[in-house]
Structures are given as C-alpha cells and as structure tokens.
Amino acid sequence: MKRGLLLWSLSVLLLSFASGGAADTPERQLPEISWQDAAAHYGQECVVVGQVVMTKNIGSMCFLNFHRDFRGNFTAVIKKSSFHRFPEPPETLYADKHVRVTGRIIEYKGKPEIIVTEPDQIVILTGPGGTPVVDTAKVASTLPARPAATDEVPKTPPTPRVQAPPFDGTVTIASYNVLNLFDNHDCPYHRDEGTPPKPADELEKLAATIRAVNADVLALQEVENRGFLAQFNKAMLSDMGYDHVVLFEGNDKRGIDVAVLSRLPVGPVTSYRHVTYRNPDGQTARFRRDFIRVRVEPPKAQGFDVFVLHLKSKRGGEASTIVRMGEATAARRILDEILEQNSEACFVLCGDLNDTFDSEPIRALVGTGVTALKTFFSDIPDGQRITYNKEPYLNMIDFILCSPAMARRYEPHSQRVYAGSVEESGSDHNPTSARFNLR
DSSP states (O other), rough: HHHHHHHHHHHHHHHHHHHHHHGGGGOOOEEEGGGGGGGGGOEEEEEEEEEOOOOESSSSEEEEESSOTTTTTTTTEEEEEGGSSSSSSSHHTTTOOOOEEEEEEEEETEEEEEEEEEGGGGGEEGGGSSSSSSSHHHHHHSSOOOOOOOOOSSSSSSOOOOOOOOSSSSEEEEEEEEEEEOSSSSOTTTTTTSOOOOOOOHHHHHHHHHHHHHSSSEEEEEEEOHHHHHHHHHSGGGGGGGGGGOOOOOSSSSSOOOEEEEOEEEEEEEEEEEEEETTTSSEOOOTTTTTEEEEETTTSOOOEEEEEEEEEOOOTHHHHHHHHHHHHHHHHHHHHHHHHHHHTTEEEEEEEOSSSSSSSHHHHHHHHHGGOOOOOOSSSOOOOOSSSSTTTTBOEEEEEEEHHHHHHBBBBOOOEEOOOHHHHHSSSSSOOOEEEEEE
C-alpha cells in the first residue's frame, strides 16, 4: 500500500516537473514569529503564531484578533470576497484557537495585519476541548492529541526557570540521551512508525531536567530530526540561550540522530556519517547514528571540539558487540588522526556508548598511552554513577571523554550525574555534566 502510494506520488511529482508546474520551485522557509513581534516585520512574509482571542465579522470583512486591545495589536483579516473559500464562517472556525498565520505583514493604522485570502494560510494548532496540546504553539503542532481528561499541561515547569549566565571563561558540557524525542509525523524514509511521539508530560519533565543541568553545551542522543529539536528548544527552553542547534540526519533506520544545543558560538561542524570502515567480522559499515564534530568558539577563550557518538545497543547479543566494536574503533581512528596532527587538540567526546567502561569497545575508544582519553567519573560517588536508570541495570554507560589537553582544563570534582527516571525526568538515561576552565 505504502509503496504504491509512493510510486503514485513520484509520478505526480515527475509530471509536475515536466509540465513546468509549481513542483519545480522548492518551498521557501519563512521566519516563524510570535504575534507579539509582528510589528517588527512589516513588509516581510512570515508565519505568525498565537491564539485568536476575539473574532468579529462586520459583513465586509472578518477580524481575527490576537489581543483584546485589537486597535494596537496583530490581526488577521479575511475579506468578504474570500469567505466562500472557508468550510465554516471564519469567526466561528478560528475562535479561541491557537493558530499559525502565513502571509505578508502590513501596517494598517499603526498596527500589524496579514490579509488572509485562502484557508491554507491558517493552520489550527489546538487540541480537544479548545486547550492547546502543549502550552506553546511551537510544540503543539507536532504532538499527538491526548484524552481530554489529561489535556491540560502545567504552564510552569516542575523546576524554576533559569537565565543563561554570562560566559566567564568556564564551560559546562553535558551529555544526555533524551529517549525518543520523536514528533507525530510519519517519515516515509524511516521506520519511525513503531516509535510513538514523545508524550507532552515527558517533554515538560525533559525540559525541566535540561534546565537543572544548565549546560553551556549539551550533547544529545535519540533525537528524530532537527526541526522538532528546534521547536522543542524554542518553545520549552527559550530562556536557556541555546541559539545554536546542530543535527545531521544519520544512517539509523529508525531515524534517531545525535545533536548539540549550544549557547556558545558554533563554528564548523563535521558529520562522519558517510565514512566507511570494516567491523571485526570484515563487513563494511558506517556509523549508524552518525558521529559528529562540533567546533565551539567561546568569546576570548580557548576553542574546543565536541564529538557526539551513540553506539549500538546491546540488543542482539554478540552481533551487536561486533557493531559497537566497529564503531568505537572507527571513532578512535578519527581521533588519532586529529591528535597526530596536534597533540594539544582540545576536545571532548560525549555520548551514550551503550557499554560499561571496562568493556572491550569502550577500552578501544579510550585508547592507551599518552593519547588515551581521560575520564573523571571517579569524582562521582560510587552509588551515583548511574546514567542508565532502567531497572534492573542501573549502570553507567553515558560518558564524557576528554583529550589530554582538554583534561588539563577540567575543574576538579565538577563531574556529576543527575538522577532520575522516565517518570521523573522524561528519559531512561540520566544526564552527566563536567566543567572546564578555558581561561
């Protein structure tokens, strides 16, 4: 069924190209803004997000107002000549709804407006019962509707919000497997149908945990795509200052990728997803979830690289060990090339390595001799060294590994693990962080 639909869709697309239709012009990426910021974008085509709090149809036109003081705030205007295009009267259809409005912002009597001529310029983002699926329009469009009895999401996260501190020469780096940060859109090129969208309550708890860690640079694993990560960041972490969102689509068949959020400036980024190598069994392979290198360039301080790696899980027994060993060895080879060129290279490698530190794959990744990667999890009390919080395992499989030069910048006793669970923090992994002095 899906294959037939795909072939039909491709046929339509090819016909459109052949006839010179709209398909040969890629869709533009318009800026998405809050209705409160519309006045700063006069003359621009934008996607304006907010709630229609009041509507009025005066016969010649219908007003969708985003503030009760409509005289000075953003309004979407539908003229009488366009009424027949809408399935219901616009004043009823959009009343009290959270929406996205696409169009050119104009100024009319000192206030911003968009003239709406087609229904597809307005996308409703509201869940059952008139309440937003999540108390933010950005995430609402990607979350599944929940039963009405549990549809209300707390407006305030479980932990206090923090403001990103000014950079003082020290940097906190953290690694966190966020457990299937998936949206509710089916990607036809990945087997994502078996992974449900991240529930709204887990998103709230995940945001609260990230806020508690308060890392300057956060390495993430199990993210479905950059778009949803950017939405989650803007909607639920907007106070954290993560202006830089890094993610490349990797090779994982389910569609999980590695990513970075950073409040410090980011320079060049490298993906190793196309690198081929041989596993111990002689089979040619690639990094399944990608292996990325992100250059972080703090102001007036030592720059450094953050590598993010997510090794194959132990599911599959000996076969998975072979895959994990191949990925670890290939990653180590890349790091050796860097250290051969510059023994003072500053970098950390973060990630869910899906094995304990004494395992053969992790030992291969760490290496030996003067170029061996350094760790500081021994600073964490023995009983707290748990990053996989799922019973009965409760062990440490998520690490921050440092190059020798970066290790010299580690602040003693700064590494820690933030204990939690899926029910408490929204993930079956606990984040771990460490602090480095770059001055």
